[in-house]
Amino acid sequence: MQHGKYRFIVGFLALPLGLYALFVVWPFIQSIYYSFTDWTGLSPEFKMVGFDNYTRMVHDDIFWKSLEHSLLFALVLPLVTISLALFFAFMINVGGRRRKGGPAISGVRGSSFYKIVYFFPQVLSIAIVALLFAFAYNPDSGAINSILRGVGLGSVQPLWLGDPSLALWCVMAVLVWSTVGFFVVLFSAGMASIPTELYESALLDGAGRAATFFRITLPLLWDTVQSGWVYMGILALGAESFAVVQIMTTGPGGPDYSTTVLVLYVYQKAFRDGQAAYATTIGVALLVVTLAFAAIVMRLGRRERLEF
Amino acid sequence: MGSTSNNSAEGVGRRDLIKRSAALGLVAAPGMGLLSACASSGGGGQKKDKAGKKTAKNPLGVNESAQMEFVLFDGGFGKEYAQDAVKIYQKDFPKAQVKFSATQKIQSTLQPRFNQGNPPDLIDNSGAEQMDMGVLVGKDQLSDLTPLLDAPSYDDPNKKVRDTLRPGIVEMGQFDGNPVWIFYYAYTVYGVWYSQKALNSLDAEYPKTWDEMLAVCEKAKKKGMAGWTYAGKYPYYIPFSLYPMIGKVGGREVLDAIDNLEPNAWKHPAVKACFEAYYELYKKGYILKGTPGLDHIQSQTAWAKGEALFIPNGSWVENESANVIPKDFDLAVSAPSGIDSSDKLPFGTIWASGGEPFVVPAKAANPEGGMEQLRIMLSEASSKNFTSKVKSLTAYNGGTTGITLTPGLKSGVAALQLAGSNVVNPRLQDWYVQLQKEKIGVSGLGEMMAGRLTPAEAIKKIQGFADEAAKDTTIKHYKHQ
Structure with missing residues (x-):
């Protein structure tokens, strides 16, 4: 019986695992392999160079700067985005004032409208968002500085x-701005599944908004927050940060290397400088960072599961 | 057996989500995987076509029935000029099949084909996805174009192609030694671009010395107009007027020393004088406010609207900003102003060089066909066709008579005439892209022009970058011949 079960499971998993191995695991192994070569990416010839690329990386100032910015992205972005999203989701679903005749628990006035508005940026591609903001940040005629001038702050015109x-x-x-809406919706869904009785009893005990949030909502939402955290961190280390830095910044990556991130550096080395092997080396470093990030978040976030 | 799987269905779901997001990161992280897959699968490459017989009409010995494949960069110049040239090829070789395609994604389409050893016969390797020329040359991926240069020209069998070209074109295609790997088809004039009308309204002439330059900027400032703006987000546009100025002040050797990455090349007094001159523009408030946050299009738009008088740029600006430049703008370009009369070279010293690099891959099946196509494009008729269609000069020396030139183009031709043999051609931007763009450009000049570095600090920083590049064993180094 047991034996048959495994054969059954393997039968189902063989195809997806095979695809996974071919398109995910194998490229990984190849990338790691290429990081030990001097492959340019422009011709099929290359030779093994041992740890040369790694020694070079350790002494590369731009690499360290990119790493620093990527880590900052991975720490700050989830923190800010998730806190904001939690706040918004709480206000939309739970934080409303008690209205006469209404349900005990409800969001602020017009909450269904806010829910849609928050989600709007999510339907725009990140490239478009980056372009729009590049225009808004234009110090000469961009929206932000124009507004500053409009409200009489003509002397404050940052670059x-x-x-x-x-x-x-x-x-x-x-x-x-572009990701917070997704988490508002995600957390709203999580909050909707928390039983109202818990809130009602908290209200009877005289709990205010803050106490309700920290004693009831957050603990019961912990799993969702944790996966949101990992997801956001990966966005911040990967594709999304590349798109905005590449499209918006000076250089890109500047001014004076103040915005360069690991993914951008991988791209520049592989596709601008014809140093694909070195790019894979940085890619390996990025892989280590991503894995470490996921591991740390999972470990720190481990808690007792609450059943309800 | 069911007992093991149903106790926390929800928990498994969420945990799975985490695992999947982690896996997503794994896919995103190296990202190089698919690309690398091409390299290892590279086979022996394609077979060469047999060369044809060399005749007076067919000096390169093109195989008349062999297929010729031509991949063009579909950018600012469009693809019509190349299609017209392909038609002539087909007329000359009716038995040959020509495969023509135009794309902006040069690298994504062609890099795998180089890796597999079956590249096309002629490529316009240009645009944002340009493949690194130094690497292509270093890895023996390109054909030497000397046979083309020594072949008789399309128009006159007594004149070699080499002798019909503008100055600097052949030299630009060389890396080290004699072989010519790249053919630059377009000819770009770099310098200071301005509106003659705006200058007239200030009762001013284009300034020849720096004192005059400051005086003109002061006049403009009084009228509420900034003297200069530039592509603040891509400060590597500043060299378009700064480098030829350095060449004018200190002579060609200073620029050559910079290109050769010689120690202390940037510490030359001429470099210092020019850096200080440019820094003065910032100090005196002659630079359009907010410029360091503008990209090239935004700065060109502000300049076209008359917010600033001068902008360092190349001759493509006429086409690129055509929709914002007013009809009566009277676009003009000038060689950079010098410091004073003690400058080494006369006023008019200008930077002009080739653009749109065409290459014939070494592993092409029909390299003679690729070169023949280039020979056709270098006829006077094709060159004229290009100039009248895209408002740019070609490598062909001449080809401007009998067609109406736009104001910017006319002024470019005049500037080249004034320059005579005083055309400089700094090579940093094609030899050391990273050094020129993000190090010297963004971190050096950009910071100085935004007022965050003094000229002395900028020079020290840039010399440091240059020394680093000179020592870097992972990049190929070049020297002026």
């Missing part, structure tokens, strides 16, 4: 993306 101390934050703000 935004042209200023090394602001550029990275400008880019992060765009990512927060």
Whole structure:
């Protein structure tokens, strides 16, 4: 009986696992292999060079800068995005004032409208979002500085993306804006499945909004928050951060390397400088960072499951 | 057996989600996988076609029935000029089949084919997805174009192709030694671009010395117009007027030393004088406010609207900004202003060089066909066709009589005439892309022009970058011959 079960399971899994091995695992192994060569990416010839690419990476200032920014992305973005999303989702679903004759638990006035508005950025491709914000950040005729002038702050006209101390934050703000809506919807769905009795009893005990949130909503939503965290971190390390940095920033990656990230550096080395082997080396470093990030979040987030 | 699987269905679901998102990261992380898959599958490459007989009409010995494949970069110049040239090829070789395609994705379409050893016969390797020329040459992926240069020209059998070209074209195609790997078909004039009308309204002439330049900027400032703007997000546009100025002030050797990555090349007094001159534009507030945050299109638009007088740029600006440049703008280009009368070279010293690099791959099946196609494009008729269609000069020396030139193009031809033999051709931007663009451009000049570095600091930083590049064993180094 047991034996038959495994054969049954294997029968189902063989095809997907085979595809996974072919299109995910195998390219990985190849990438790691190429990081030990001097492959240019422009001709089929290459030879093994041992750890040369790795020694070079360790001494490469731009690599360390990119790593620093990528780590900052992976720490700050999930923190800001998820906190904001939790706040919005809480206000939309639970945080409303008690209205006469209404249900005990409800969102703020017009919450269904907000829910849709928050989700809007999600339907735009990240490339379009980045372009729109590149226009908004234009110091000469962009929306932000025009608004500042409009409200009488004509003397405050930052260079935004042209200023090394602001550029990275400008880019992060765009990512927060474009992803927060997704998490609002995700957390709203999670909150909807928390039984109302729990809230009602908390209300009877005299709990305010903050206490309700930290004692009831957050603990019961913990699993969703945790997966959201990993997901957001991966976005911040990967494709999304590449798109905004590549499209919006000076250079790209500037000014003065203030916005360069690992994915951008991989791309530049492989496709601009014809150093595909070195690019795979940085890719391997990025892989290590991503795995470490996921592992840390899972470990730190481990808690007792609450049954309800 | 069911007992093991139903106790926490929901938990498994969520955990799975986490695992999947982690897996997503794994896919995204190296990303190089699919690309690398091409390299290892590379076979022996394709078979060469047999060369044809060399005759007076067919000096390159093209196989008349062999297929010729031509891949064009479909960019600012469009594809019509090349299609017209392909038609002539087909008329000359009616038995040959020509496969023509135009794309913006040069690298994505052609990199795998280089890796597999079956590249096309002629490529316009240009645009954002340009394949690194240094690597292509270093890995013996390109054909030497000397046979083409020594072949009789399309129009005159007594004149070699080599002798019909503008200055610098052949040299630009060489890397080290004599072989010519790249043929630059378009001819670009770099310099300071402005509206003659705006200058007239200030009662000013184009300034020849830096004192005059500052005076003109002051006049403009009084009228509420900035003196300069530039592509702040891509500050590697600044060299288009700065490098020839350095060449004018200190002589060609200074630029050659910079290109050769010689120690202390950037510490030459001429470099210092020019950096300080440009920094003065910032200091005196002659640069359009917000410029460091503008990209090339935004800065060109501000300039076309008359917010700034001068912009360092190349001759493509006329086409690129055609929709924002007013009809009565009277676009003009000038060689950069110098410092004063003690400059080494006369006023008019300008940067002009080839653009649109065409290459014939070494492993092409029909390299003679590719070269013949280029020979056709270098006839006077094809060159004229290009100039009148896309408002740009070609490598063919001449080809501007009998067609109406746009204001910018006319002024470019005049600037080249004024320059005579004083055409400089700095090579950093094609030899060391990373050094020129993100190091010297963004981190050096960009920071200085935004006022975050003094000229002395910028020079020190740039010299550091140059020294680093000179020592870097992973990049190929070149020297002026």
